[in-house]
Amino acid sequence: xxxxxxxxxxxxxxxxxxxxxxxxxxxxxxxxxxxxxxxxxxxxxxxxxxxxxxxxxxxxxxxxxxxxxxxxxxxxxxxxxxxxxxxxxxxxxxxxxxxxxxxxxxxxxxxxxxxxxxxxxxxxxxxxxxxxxxxxxxxxxxxxxxxxxxxxxxxxxxxxxxxxxxxxxxxxxxxxxxxxxxxxxxxxxxxxxxxxxxxxxxxxxxxxxxxxxxxxxxxxxxxxxxxxxxxxxxxxxxxxxxxxxxxxxxxxxxxxxxxxxxxxxxxxxxxxxxxxxxxxxxxxxxxxxxxxxxxxxxxxxxxxxxxxxxxxxxxxxxxxxxxxxxxxxxxxxxxxxxxxxxxxxxx
Amino acid sequence: xxxxxxxxxxxxxxxxxxxxxxxxxxxxxxxxxxxxxxxxxxxxxxxxxxxxxxxxxxxxxxxxxxxxxxxxxxxxxxxxxxxxxxxxxxxxxxxxxxxxxxxxxxxxxxxxxxxxxxxxxxxxxxxxxxxxxxxxxxxxxxxxxxxxxxxxxxxxxxxxxxxxxxxxxxxxxxxxxxxxxxxxxxxxxxxxxxxxxxxxxxxxxxxxxxxxxxxxxxxxxxxxxxxxxxxxxxxxxxxxxxxxxxxxxxxxxxxxxxxxxxxxxxxxxxxxxxxxxxxxxxxxxxxxxxxxxxxxxxxxxxxxxxxxxxxxxxxxxxxxxxxxxxxxxxxxxxxxxxxxxxxxxxx
Numbered sequence: 001x002x003x004x005x006x007x008x009x010x011x012x013x014x015x016x017x018x019x020x021x022x023x024x025x026x027x028x029x030x031x032x033x034x035x036x037x038x039x040x041x042x043x044x045x046x047x048x049x050x051x052x053x054x055x056x057x058x059x060x061x062x063x064x065x066x067x068x069x070x071x072x073x074x075x076x077x078x079x080x081x082x083x084x085x086x087x088x089x090x091x092x093x094x095x096x097x098x099x100x101x102x103x104x105x106x107x108x109x110x111x112x113x114x115x116x117x118x119x120x121x122x123x124x125x126x127x128x129x130x131x132x133x134x135x136x137x138x139x140x141x142x143x144x145x146x147x148x149x150x151x152x153x154x155x156x157x158x159x160x161x162x163x164x165x166x167x168x169x170x171x172x173x174x175x176x177x178x179x180x181x182x183x184x185x186x187x188x189x190x191x192x193x194x195x196x197x198x199x200x201x202x203x204x205x206x207x208x209x210x211x212x213x214x215x216x217x218x219x220x221x222x223x224x225x226x227x228x229x230x231x232x233x234x235x236x237x238x239x240x241x242x243x244x245x246x247x248x249x250x251x252x253x254x255x256x257x258x259x260x261x262x263x264x265x266x267x268x269x270x271x272x273x274x275x276x277x278x279x280x281x282x283x284x285x286x287x288x289x290x291x292x293x294x295x296x297x298x299x300x301x302x303x304x305x306x307x308x309x310x311x312x313x314x315x316x317x318x319x320x321x322x323x324x325x326x327x328x329x330x331x332x333x334x335x336x337x338x339x340x341x342x343x344x345x346x347x
Numbered sequence: 348x349x350x351x352x353x354x355x356x357x358x359x360x361x362x363x364x365x366x367x368x369x370x371x372x373x374x375x376x377x378x379x380x381x382x383x384x385x386x387x388x389x390x391x392x393x394x395x396x397x398x399x400x401x402x403x404x405x406x407x408x409x410x411x412x413x414x415x416x417x418x419x420x421x422x423x424x425x426x427x428x429x430x431x432x433x434x435x436x437x438x439x440x441x442x443x444x445x446x447x448x449x450x451x452x453x454x455x456x457x458x459x460x461x462x463x464x465x466x467x468x469x470x471x472x473x474x475x476x477x478x479x480x481x482x483x484x485x486x487x488x489x490x491x492x493x494x495x496x497x498x499x500x501x502x503x504x505x506x507x508x509x510x511x512x513x514x515x516x517x518x519x520x521x522x523x524x525x526x527x528x529x530x531x532x533x534x535x536x537x538x539x540x541x542x543x544x545x546x547x548x549x550x551x552x553x554x555x556x557x558x559x560x561x562x563x564x565x566x567x568x569x570x571x572x573x574x575x576x577x578x579x580x581x582x583x584x585x586x587x588x589x590x591x592x593x594x595x596x597x598x599x600x601x602x603x604x605x606x607x608x609x610x611x612x613x614x615x616x617x618x619x620x621x622x623x624x625x626x627x628x629x630x631x632x633x634x635x636x637x638x639x640x641x642x643x644x645x646x647x648x649x650x651x652x653x654x655x656x657x658x659x660x661x662x663x664x665x666x667x668x669x670x671x672x673x674x675x676x677x678x679x680x681x682x683x684x685x686x687x688x689x690x691x692x693x694x
Contacts, residue, residue, distance in 0.1 A: 019658070294689045297681055310674045311366070311688045314681025318662070320674070327657045327669055329676050334644055334661025341658045342641050 003053070004128045005103050005197075006046050007095040010039065010059035010067065010110045011085055016269040016336065018344035019326035020304065028110040029066050032273055039070055039110045045117040047074065051125065052106070056098065058082060058091040064228065083218075083233035086241035089248060092195070093204055093215040094231055101198025104128045107244070109191050113276050115263025123260035126161035127194035130256050136203065136249060137162065137194040140187025140257035141264045146177035149268060149336065151189040151245065153257050162258035168250045187259055190266070193244065200248070207251040214239045269339075270319035271332035274302040293320075300332070350400070351475045352450050352544075353393050354442040357386065357406035357414065357457045358432055363616040363683065365691035366673035367651065375457040376413050379620055386417055386457045392464040394421065398472065399453070403445065405429060405438040411575065430565075430580035433588035436595060439542070440551055440562040441578055448545025451475045454591070456538050460623050462610025470607035473508035474541035482603035483550065483596060484509065484541040487534025489608045493524035496615060496683065498536040498592070500604050509605035515597045534606055537613070540591065547595070554598040561586045616686075617666035618679035621649040640667075647679070 014027030021027040028039040036044065046052040054076030057067055061081050071077045080094050092107055099105065106124050114120045127137040140153045140163075148171055156166030168189070172180060180186035205212040214235045221232030249255050265276045277287045285300040293303035293310040298318075303310045305322040312320060319335060321328040330338055338344055361374030368374040375386040383391065393399040401423030404414055408428050418424045427441050439454055446452065453471050461467045474484040487500045487510075495518055503513030515536070519527060527533035552559040561582045568579030596602050612623045624634045632647040640650035640657040645665075650657045652669035659667060666682060668675040673690055685691055 296684055296688060305674070308672050308674050309690060310676070311685075311690045312676045313684050313688070314678035315665070315676060318665075318676070320676055322674055325655050327652070327655050327667070327674055329657070329659045329662060329665070329667055331661035337643055337660050338658075341643060341660070343656060343658045 003103055004051060004106050004124065004194075005053045005095070005099050006043075006055040007092060007105045007107045008039070008042050008055050008057045008110045009088060009091055009107065010057060010063055011082070011088065011091060012109070012111050014111060015339035015344040015347075017267070017273070018338060018341065018347070019328050020306075020321060020323040022324065023347045024062070025066065026063070026111075027267070029063065029070070032267060033113055033276060037070065038113060038267065039067070041113065042108050042110045043071065043074065043077075045114060045120055046106075046124075049121065053103075054078070056080065056095050057110075058095055060085060078227050078229065080229045080231070083231060083236045084239075086236065086239045088191070088244045089204070089208065089242045089246070090211060090215055090236065090239050092193075092244050093201060093212065094219065094236075096195065096197040096200045097215060097219040098229060099197040101196070101201075103197045104131045105193075105195045105197055105200065107191075107193040107195065109266070111267065112190070112192075113263075113265045113267050115276075116261075119260060119262035123258050123262065124194065127258045130159060130162055130258065131194040131196050131199070134196065134199060135159070135162075135254050135256035136200065136252050137256045137258060138165065138249060139190050139192035140259045141190045142259055142261045143181050143186065143188050146174060146181045147188065148172060148174055148177050150266075152180050152186040153189050155185050155187070155257065155259075159256055162256050165249075165255040165257050168245065168255075187257060188264075189245065190264055193249075199254075203248050203252050203254075208242070208247045211239055211242070211247065269335035270302060270321060270328075270330060271335035274300070274319060274332060277302070291322075350450055351398060351453050351471065351541075352400045352442070352446050353390075353402040354439060354452045354454045355386070355389050355402050355404045355457050356435060356438055356454065357404060357410055358429070358435065358438060359456070359458050361458060362686035362691040364614070364620070365685060365688065365694070366675050367653075367668060367670040369671065370694045371409070372413065373410070373458075374614070376410065376417070379614055380460055380623060384417065385460060385614065386414070388460065389455050389457045390418065390421065390424075392461060392467055393453075393471075396468065398468075400450075401425070403427065403442050404457075405442055407432060425574050425576065427576045427578070430578060430583045431586075433583065433586045435538070435591045436551065436555065436589045436593070437558060437562055437583065437586050439540075439591050440548060440559065441566065441576075441583075443542065443544040443547045444562060444566040445576060446544040448543070448548075450544045451478045452540075452542045452544055452547065454538075454540040454542065456613070458614065459537065459539075460610075460612045460614050462623075463608075466607060466609035470605050470609065471541065474605045477506060477509055477603050477605065478541040478543050478546070481543065481546060482506070482509075482511075482601050483547065483599050484603045484605060485512065485596060486537050486539035487604035487606045488537045488611045489606055490528050490533065490535050493521060493528045494535065495519060495521055495524050497613075499524075499527050499533040500536050502532050502534070502604065502606075506603055509603050512596075512602040512604050515592065515602075534604060535611075536592065537611055540596075546601075550595050550599050550601075555589070555594045558586055558589070558594065616682035617649060617668060617675075617677060618682035621647070621666060621679060624649070638669075
């Protein structure tokens with residue numbers, strides 16, 4: 001009897017991958033790394049393995065049809081339509097409320113890339129085993145650089161297949177990130193979790209009783225329409241949105257982590273995509289996808305176009321994205337700020 | 348009686364200003380600096396001044412209609428249609444053969460920018476005075492930087508309003524260009540000349556007798572069609588094309604120059620255009636023309652678009668040109684190489 005239930009969250013907006021990521025087709029639904037979209041990758045890396053149940057996808061109504069099309073004939077997949085975007089804690093609680101208390105939820109973002117699916121599945125099994133012992137388990141991605149864009153998890157006492165979490169750390173500055181990397185004690189918080197469904201709801205009731213009550217009410221008042229579940233809009237809409245990290249993980253006494261190296265990237269911006277595509281780069285480190293690109297005296301350029309030819313001379317470490325009639329040119333170092341552009345803000 | 352005849356040459360291809368400059372509408376016919384095209388600037392800076400005759404324009408058939416439209420009602424303007432592109436010496440010789448021997452030709456490229464038209468006209472009068480004394484006169488642009496992209500003229504003995512030319516120097520390397528600038532003896536050869544028409548033809552006969560004969564034959568066998576002159580195609584097509592510098596100026600014993608400072612630029616590439624538009628730059632040195640551009644953390648960026656929005660982050664000294672469905676991104680330092688791009692080569 002499969003008892004690990006993949007919960008795939010489709011809530012992100014992906015403004016930093018504008019102009020390719022748009023409201024109508026955001027980041028999870030783009031084939032950024034190959035033929036498959038990131039959402040298809042997220043579903044596919046657990047499909048066909050009897051240890052995992054069919055996925056429970058949580059998403060907004062705007063993307064329901066994209067998701068149903070992408071799920072195709074996946075038998076048993078279910079879709080929970082959030083009446084409003086309320087961050088990860090309410091989304092995960094909805095999924096938990098639709099499962100049996102003893103089920104283990106494997107919570108996965110739908111917009112990350114994982115190169116090594118075997119390592120992911122092995123970590124998922126280790127995390128599920130800890131979850132069955134009552135731990136709330138985060139995947140701890142082994143860092144390979146002093147990244148300042150992620151939260152970190154600090155290891156505590158060893159457990160079977162993982163560690164208790166000693167500390168949650170917000171995005172550090174560069175000096176602290178370097179110290180974390182050197183210490184070997186810290187992992188990135190990749191937003192991937194394993195929870196017992198009943199345990200998660202109990203912890204939510206303890207630390208965020210209002211939210212837990214509102215989610216329970218939204219589920220009690222909701223309705224199934226085939227494989228789609230519609231929570232009641234009023235109680236769900238009244239929730240104060242919060243991440244699962246803030247609402248539960250940082251408050252529970254039972255936080256654990258499993259360390260994992262799996263070629264993970266959140267593809268958080270164009271520079272991250274360039275890194276994830278490094279294996280496709282030519283001798284000068286240039287990566288071209290989509291329409292033709294002519295790069296002269298360029299190094300480390302990522303050139304993506306949905307039609308118009310891109311021509312470039314003399315650039316280093318620059319991303320050029322032409323999509324849907326918009327032209328974006330950003331340094332890799334500046335890629336984090338793309339979401340602040342008017343084009344990304346006012347789609 | 349006006350006796351200075353402006354001869355406006357429209358022969359260049361302007362591939363380094365691709366993708367805006369195209370075969371069908373090359374550089375002279377683009378409003379690169381303002382409302383006027385460079386060709387309109389070239390005509391306009393002499394129009395309405397009785398000391399200058401109406402212009403004689405030399406161009407290929409492909410651009411005849413653009414030129415006629417741009418000339419508009421300019422009274423007395425004439426257009427010589429070259430049956431083939433043969434560089435500047437044959438083009439100038441055609442114009443000389445259509446003037447009286449005592450007329451002075453003022454030869455001007457149609458794709459340069461001159462900020463100070465008064466200084467240009469003053470230099471033209473000084474050059475014409477020397478031409479009437481039998482000198483072949485080049486404008487010597489006073490250099491303001493150690494440019495390696497131009498030929499240089501070295502001053503010899505002083506003349507009234509100018510100097511004999513002691514030496515023609517090919518494009519120098521950076522060290523020699525710096526030495527030329529420091530010496531004060533050198534000027535840029537801007538491709539602007541004053542010649543007595545008969546004198547120029549006599550010098551051509553002396554130094555390039557075959558070319559002189561072929562031009563004479565093309566004129567003798569040519570025909571006027573209103574204000575358009577069509578040289579005979581066969582003899583003109585048989586000419587071995589050559590620049591006026593190689594064919595005449597470097598061989599004559601009567602080469603002179605007039606020094607001039609007139610805010611000159613050949614707008615030779617996108618970096619040169621950015622320089623010429625520096626007065627339009629914002630506090631960060633960014634210049635935007637055409638459609639809207641959103642520049643975040645950028646310095647010294649030139650952004651030109653004929654429609655699609657350009658968004659950029661973190662760039663320094665980069666030119667972004669979106670025109671006719673092509674996207675070009677080049678560093679200013681790389682702008683000289685734009686003409687080598689496949690898009691520029693195979694239009």
